[in-house]
Amino acid sequence: GENVEQHPSTLSVQEGDSAVIKCTYSDSASNYFPWYKQELGKRPQLIIDIRSNVGEKKDQRIAVTLNKTAKHFSLHITETQPEDSAVYFCAANEGGYTDKLIFGTGTRLQVFP
Amino acid sequence: NAGVTQTPKFQVLKTGQSMTLQCAQDMNHNSMYWYRQDPGMGLRLIYYSASEGTTDKGEVPNGYNVSRLNKREFSLRLESAAPSQTSVYFCASSGFGGGHWEQFFGPGTRLTVL
Numbered sequence: 001g002e003n004v005e006q007h008p009s010t011l012s013v014q015e016g017d018s019a020v021i022k023c024t025y026s027d028s029a030s031n032y033f034p035w036y037k038q039e040l041g042k043r044p045q046l047i048i049d050i051r052s053n054v055g056e057k058k059d060q061r062i063a064v065t066l067n068k069t070a071k072h073f074s075l076h077i078t079e080t081q082p083e084d085s086a087v088y089f090c091a092a093n094e095g096g097y098t099d100k101l102i103f104g105t106g107t108r109l110q111v112f113p
Numbered sequence: 114n115a116g117v118t119q120t121p122k123f124q125v126l127k128t129g130q131s132m133t134l135q136c137a138q139d140m141n142h143n144s145m146y147w148y149r150q151d152p153g154m155g156l157r158l159i160y161y162s163a164s165e166g167t168t169d170k171g172e173v174p175n176g177y178n179v180s181r182l183n184k185r186e187f188s189l190r191l192e193s194a195a196p197s198q199t200s201v202y203f204c205a206s207s208g209f210g211g212g213h214w215e216q217f218f219g220p221g222t223r224l225t226v227l
Binding site: 006009034042043045046049089100102103104106 | 144155171172214216
């Protein structure tokens with residue numbers, strides 16, 4: 001089955017700096033890669049996703065890149081703000097034809113003012 | 114439109130007790146899921162249901178059973194709770210909305226087994 005690894009487990013940045021979180025996946029059939037943000041005590045919420053037919057997607061200060069050959073994808077947050085502090089999870093769908101997601105273990109991002 | 118709802122929000126059980134976690138969605142989604150979240154372990158899939166009447170095991174199904182009662186409701190049952198089942202449980206559903214596919218999560222149930 002699919003295996004998703006996520007690094008780093010914790011990340012601290014100064015407000016205004018950029019943050020990058022990286023994930024690798026094992027199933028070459030995976031074709032959907034979402035990123036979720038989870039604030040303390042809250043539910044995970046989708047912030048951006050990418051499908052295997054594109055290499056990059058942007059939404060204001062966040063972007064996701066995908067390298068299918070290397071089987072890795074990354075989340076980039078620019079001009080970080082204190083409200084970006086949260087746990088971020090990457091995921092990949094299993095088998096490519098299912099909507100069953102396998103999640104990474106999460107990255108705790110702390111943005112210091 | 115309430116999205117995905119879960120009950121209860123908190124529960125404390127003694128070892129060996131049983132309980133059912135309830136989940137409902139009002140987005141007319143076919144697929145529904147149960148995850149558990151433990152520190153440092155991310156979100157691990159317990160069971161999922163691709164449509165009414167079907168269920169499949171996920172990564173960590175041992176000690177759990179599920180029922181897809183109808184399209185809206187998907188329950189998770191612990192027959193004999195163990196301390197290792199202390200966790201936060203999230204229900205989710207997935208489908209298209211506004212031309213975009215997405216998996217939506219419920220607010221979670223924090224379960225402690227003593």
